[in-house]
Amino acid sequence: MTNKEIIVVGGGASGILAAIVAARNGAHVTILERNVRIGKKILATGNGRCNYTNTLTTQRDYNHPEFVADALDIFSPETALTFFTQLGISPKIEDEGKTYPLSEQASSILDVLMYELNHLNVDIITNAHVQNINKNKNNFTVLLADQTQYKADKVILCTGGKAMPSSGSDGLGYPIARKLGHHVTTIFPALVKLKLDYPYLKQMDGVKISSIVQLVHQNRVIKEEKGDILFTSYGISGPTILQLSRKANELVLKHETVYINVILVNSLSKDEVYQRFSESKDKPVDFSLIGLINKKLISAVLKEAKIEKQNTLVSELKDQEIDHIVNLLFSWKFVVTGSKGFEDAQVTAGGIDINEIDSKTMESKLISGLYIAGEVMDIDGPCGGYNLQWAWSSAYVAGLNASK
Ligand SMILES: Cc1cc2nc3c(=O)[nH]c(=O)nc-3n(C[C@H](O)[C@H](O)[C@H](O)COP(=O)(O)OP(=O)(O)OC[C@H]3O[C@@H](n4cnc5c(N)ncnc54)[C@H](O)[C@@H]3O)c2cc1C
Known part of the structure; x- marks a missing residue:
């Protein structure tokens, strides 16, 4: 003593x-x-x-x-x-x-x-x-x-x-x-929400999905998480994102380009998604995605795929356009610009x-x-x-x- x-x-x-x-x-x-x-x-x-x-x-x-x-x-x-x-x-x-x-x-x-x-x-x-x-x-x-x-x-x-x-x-x-x-x-800041550079975030604000997210640097997946993902008006959040945020921030701080890759569809194969499209040829393309992904994400996905008229019939889309949509459903990349800062960080x-x-x-x-x-x-x-x-x-x- x-x-x-x-x-x-x-x-x-x-x-x-x-x-x-x-x-x-x-x-x-x-x-x-x-x-x-x-x-x-x-x-x-x-x-x-x-x-x-x-x-x-x-x-x-x-x-x-x-x-x-x-x-x-x-x-x-x-x-x-x-x-x-x-x-x-x-x-x-x-x-x-x-x-x-x-x-x-x-x-x-x-x-x-x-x-x-x-x-x-x-x-x-x-x-x-x-x-x-x-x-x-x-x-x-x-x-x-x-x-x-x-x-x-x-x-x-x-x-x-x-x-x-x-x-x-x-x-x-x-x-x-x-x-x-x-x-x-x-x-x-680590364990923090991430800011993204993406034009359609406002319309995606509040969408919560349960899926897979990856942190991508120099075309390599450096970390992957499965679970809840939340889109917000400034970027992306949720437990999965917090776990990726430390590495993402570290790289952004070094002026490296890093991406968050969201895999919207993870329980179907690409073939199964192509099959869905072939079965809904007479439907507008935006409607054909209902039931597959969150409705509030459909417009952003179609804009990203450069589909000008969202009610174009699936049968009127070119093969490359369908390929573009399908690829986005399996890999939707967003550039990380930073984080919400120490105010929002857990560590x-x-x-x-x-x-x-x-x-x-x-x-x-x-x-x-x-x-x-x-x-x-x-x-x-x-x-x-x-x-x-x-x-x-x-x-x-x-x-x-x-x-x-
Ligand atoms: C919102 C949030 C949720 C979290 N949830 C979890 C969780 O569930 N599980 C987990 O493991 N971790 C969690 N963390 C992280 C965890 O809380 C911290 O890692 C942990 O509290 C660190 O403990 P510490 O004693 O080192 O610092 P702190 O808990 O930050 O304590 C430091 C103390 O020092 C005082 N202080 C600072 N400077 C001075 C000064 N100059 N003079 C006098 N006093 C001073 C501060 O007022 C503060 O009271 C969370 C963090 C946040 C922000």
Whole structure:
């Protein structure tokens, strides 16, 4: 048991867990949180249900698999289940390992964490906007925007990324880290809706389909997802798109051309679709597509296929025109121009350079006594509980080692 004075900067998922672990290990812990309350983003997770872990998590799910391996070993999804079960959360494990509290309320997760913080006498100071962390010879001075100062033996930096800045995580952890000598890799929004350059988006707005989407770069499919796809007035959204968005954004940022390829028809063969056309020769072409694809997409498909009169009879179409329509049904490509930005993103790609962090302890390799956890570092994973799992795993390791 120790009596270390530890300051946790940022009361989000990682800050709260790091504080609990350090306090359980005997440290006196203070959380400094800029908001009026801690854990604001937790309440927004999983559409208000908090997908707090994923039982299928492996190190390969993250952008730096080797770096995350140790922390995921020490605080695995199984450990997370046990940790939260002991706090009172019964898990509800859904498809693909996504795990929620049985209450289906994100507030349950925050409630039990708050209870434990209080039980451990962790000091929670809100409206505390940290601006600077200075390393003195043997301790730290943490400086707030209002010039209040706090002293600590160890500091755990848990300021999160830049996704959903209204939650308090607006990227201010990066300049704090930079002033301490750390490098921050290029950051960009991940798990985010994508903007497309396409003239007919307005008429497609609101159409939701369940199908296959691919991310295409240099004529190669680099990622494919199956599930819900939502067309919007600015572009495309839905769980499938969120999973493709990190790679898409990374490439757009490098000024590469990337496409989203929507496969509208995936349960019939091309021959079967040609057969449909041959059986509806006496019908207008727009009518012939009813029952095959969403009605609100028909006009856009026909415009894209350069069919000028949408009520042309199928029998009057040239073979190339029918080929064009059929090809579009099996491969409809849209140029990605960007994303809806950090405001709409669920996670930040990039962050504090992991080469400057000890993966076994989460201690900075540049500043002894400074620990780093959660999304503020250059680690991100897909949608489905992986990012909170990283917040918990890294925070556990940071909290444990800071309090030794
Ligand atoms: C809408 C949405 C839904 C999501 N759903 C899921 C999900 O279901 N499952 C999943 O795994 N992940 C989900 N995520 C991602 C997940 O929430 C984050 O990866 C995770 O919260 C990161 O934890 P963190 O502690 O590193 O940062 P955060 O949770 O962002 O916490 C950082 C905290 O630090 C505070 N702070 C920042 N700067 C300062 C400062 N200078 N001084 C004082 N305090 C400061 C902030 O106010 C904030 O409270 C979702 C994200 C969003 C936006």
